[in-house]
Amino acid sequence: MSDQPRRPIFDPDAFPPIYIHQMPTLPAAAHQRKWGIIFLVVAATLLAALLFTPGLPLQWKMYAVVHGICAQQHNIFLANMQFPICARNTGIYSSFLVTLGFFFLIGRRRAGKLPHWSLVGVLGLFVAIMGLDGFNSLFYDLGLATLYTPRNDLRTLTGMGMGVSIAVAVLLVFNVALRQDIDEQTPPLKNGWELLAILLLNLLILAAIYGNLDFLYWPLAFLAFSGITSVVYIVNVVMCALIMGYTGAVTRVSQLARPALVALVPTLLLLGAMSSFRFWLEYIGIVP
Numbered sequence: 677m678s679d680q681p682r683r684p685i686f687d688p689d690a691f692p693p694i695y696i697h698q699m700p701t702l703p704a705a706a707h708q709r710k711w712g713i714i715f716l717v718v719a720a721t722l723l724a725a726l727l728f729t730p731g732l733p734l735q736w737k738m739y740a741v742v743h744g745i746c747a748q749q750h751n752i753f754l755a756n757m758q759f760p761i762c763a764r765n766t767g768i769y770s771s772f773l774v775t776l777g778f779f780f781l782i783g784r785r786r787a788g789k790l791p792h793w794s795l796v797g798v799l800g801l802f803v804a805i806m807g808l809d810g811f812n813s814l815f816y817d818l819g820l821a822t823l824y825t826p827r828n829d830l831r832t833l834t835g836m837g838m839g840v841s842i843a844v845a846v847l848l849v850f851n852v853a854l855r856q857d858i859d860e861q862t863p864p865l866k867n868g869w870e871l872l873a874i875l876l877l878n879l880l881i882l883a884a885i886y887g888n889l890d891f892l893y894w895p896l897a898f899l900a901f902s903g904i905t906s907v908v909y910i911v912n913v914v915m916c917a918l919i920m921g922y923t924g925a926v927t928r929v930s931q932l933a934r935p936a937l938v939a940l941v942p943t944l945l946l947l948g949a950m951s952s953f954r955f956w957l958e959y960i961g962i963v964p
Contacts, residue, residue: 744950771839
């Protein structure tokens with residue numbers, strides 16, 4: 677017999693190492709609280725600057741902030757003041773916030789499944805209806821033949837359907853990209869009754885906008901302004917979080933304080949640059 681030691685039946689050195697994918701590591705709780713405090717201070721400062729910087733009316737400051745991302749034509753007036761965004765965008769982004777709030781209220785913040793195909797079809801129909809109304813309005817402005825005479829209330833109403841669709845899409849993208857505890861068995865919308873409830877809430881907002889209730893100007897104007905800026909901001913938060921390694925790691929929104937703080941920079945730069953560019957185009961006469 678050979679004097680050499682016998683080779684074991686299973687030799688771990690004969691196999692390459694197996695690398696197990698590890699979940700991203702978030703900052704420690706103490707650091708998360710620190711970033712959360714910094715974020716709240718910066719956000720409060722920005723809000724205070726918007727509300728209390730002297731010399732210009734608040735409604736004009738809101739108008740100027742989103743001047744580069746909204747056409748601001750076919751405007752809504754209430755209490756003799758203009759909304760910061762146009763009628764269609766008022767519908768889209770007011771509905772976006774209301775729909776998102778509805779999902780959080782009924783416990784769908786972790787939803788990660790597409791709704792039933794029939795509901796997806798209805799949401800797609802909302803998008804198509806808004807597109808039809810948008811083209812009809814464009815043709816009217818160009819002096820071309822139209823299916824019907826455009827109206828601001830129709831612009832807002834069809835925009836609200838689009839806002840519901842955007843809210844569903846944004847929630848799903850956010851959860852799929854960032855959540856560790858995503859609920860892959862639950863869609864944001866489970867049935868037609870929930871969709872009906874959202875639509876009724878939107879109709880209440882529509883009635884408030886066109887009901888000549890002057891005292892509602894500020895809450896409605898802030899709702900529309902917050903909706904359009906929040907969409908831009910949420911997109912930047914998701915992008916910053918992915919770049920910073922938060923993919924599939926989030927269980928609480930408060931854990932996103934650091935990327936949320938960083939995302940303020942591209943959001944402000946984008947809004948400021950686009951608004952300044954449009955004001956400049958208007959100043960030199962290229963844009964009326």
